[in-house]
Amino acid sequence: MKIVLATHNRHKVEEIRHILSDLPVELLSLDNFPEIGEIIEDGDTLEENARKKARTVYDLIQKYPPMAEKGKSQNILSLADDTGLEVDALGGRPGVYSARYSGENATYRENNEKLLGELGDTPLEKRTARFRCVISIIGNGVDEVAVGEVPGRILSRERGSNGFGYDPLFLPDGFDISYAEMETALKNKLSHRARALEEAKKILKRLSAQKTSSD
Ligand code: IMP
Numbered sequence: 451m452k453i454v455l456a457t458h459n460r461h462k463v464e465e466i467r468h469i470l471s472d473l474p475v476e477l478l479s480l481d482n483f484p485e486i487g488e489i490i491e492d493g494d495t496l497e498e499n500a501r502k503k504a505r506t507v508y509d510l511i512q513k514y515p516p517m518a519e520k521g522k523s524q525n526i527l528s529l530a531d532d533t534g535l536e537v538d539a540l541g542g543r544p545g546v547y548s549a550r551y552s553g554e555n556a557t558y559r560e561n562n563e564k565l566l567g568e569l570g571d572t573p574l575e576k577r578t579a580r581f582r583c584v585i586s587i588i589g590n591g592v593d594e595v596a597v598g599e600v601p602g603r604i605l606s607r608e609r610g611s612n613g614f615g616y617d618p619l620f621l622p623d624g625f626d627i628s629y630a631e632m633e634t635a636l637k638n639k640l641s642h643r644a645r646a647l648e649e650a651k652k653i654l655k656r657l658s659a660q661k662t663s664s665d
Pocket of ligand 1: 531532533534535548549550561613614615616617629641
């Protein structure tokens with residue numbers, strides 16, 4: 451079974467490769483399909499965006515000559531993810547808009563500053579939030595979704611310099627260090643993306659067993 455990861459992001463590809471390394475699958479990314487550009491994420495939910503990305507890539511790869519050979523594309527799946535930070539005191543924002551919270555092409559710093567500004571002096575116990583990662587898997591007759599969440603709280607100032615995005619402001623439940631104060635290996639082990647990928651792995655194992663028994 452081949453899986454095309456609907457991303458150009460090398461870090462994501464490596465993280466996914468690592469977590470799925472014990473599955474009997476061949477992983478490809480959009481680097482293998484240079485003609486497929488960025489896919490506009492204009493859905494109202496994380497699930498809509500993830501499904502749109504996976505569906506678009508699945509449909510496009512059917513047109514690639516090596517994949518389009520009769521029968522071959524039956525064995526291909528496309529996998530896409532979308533992530534958001536949902537803050538309870540802000541009614542779930544930035545959520546699906548996490549990447550462009552303070553505007554199109556916003557930097558991580560600008561987004562973090564906006565988040566701190568909006569939360570103002572809200573006390574820590576009311577700064578509850580969660581990272582939510584949604585993964586969509588699309589194939590011939592396949593449309594599956596896996597979700598991973600990590601609950602936590604938003605700090606009142608940045609802490610740590612590892613990671614990216616909202617990491618310096620996110621204090622996961624059960625820890626007294628932020629995502630950005632963690633070693634990469636620890637964050638990658640407990641993150642929302644890792645949890646969603648573990649769920650996705652169960653789905654992929656099931657699909658691969660179904661496929662083997664129908665061969
Ligand atoms: P994406 O769907 O993975 O591209 O994530 C959308 C946005 O969510 C990113 O631009 C980041 O701002 C934020 N984000 C996603 N994953 C993480 C994470 O692991 N740590 C911090 N911020 C993240």
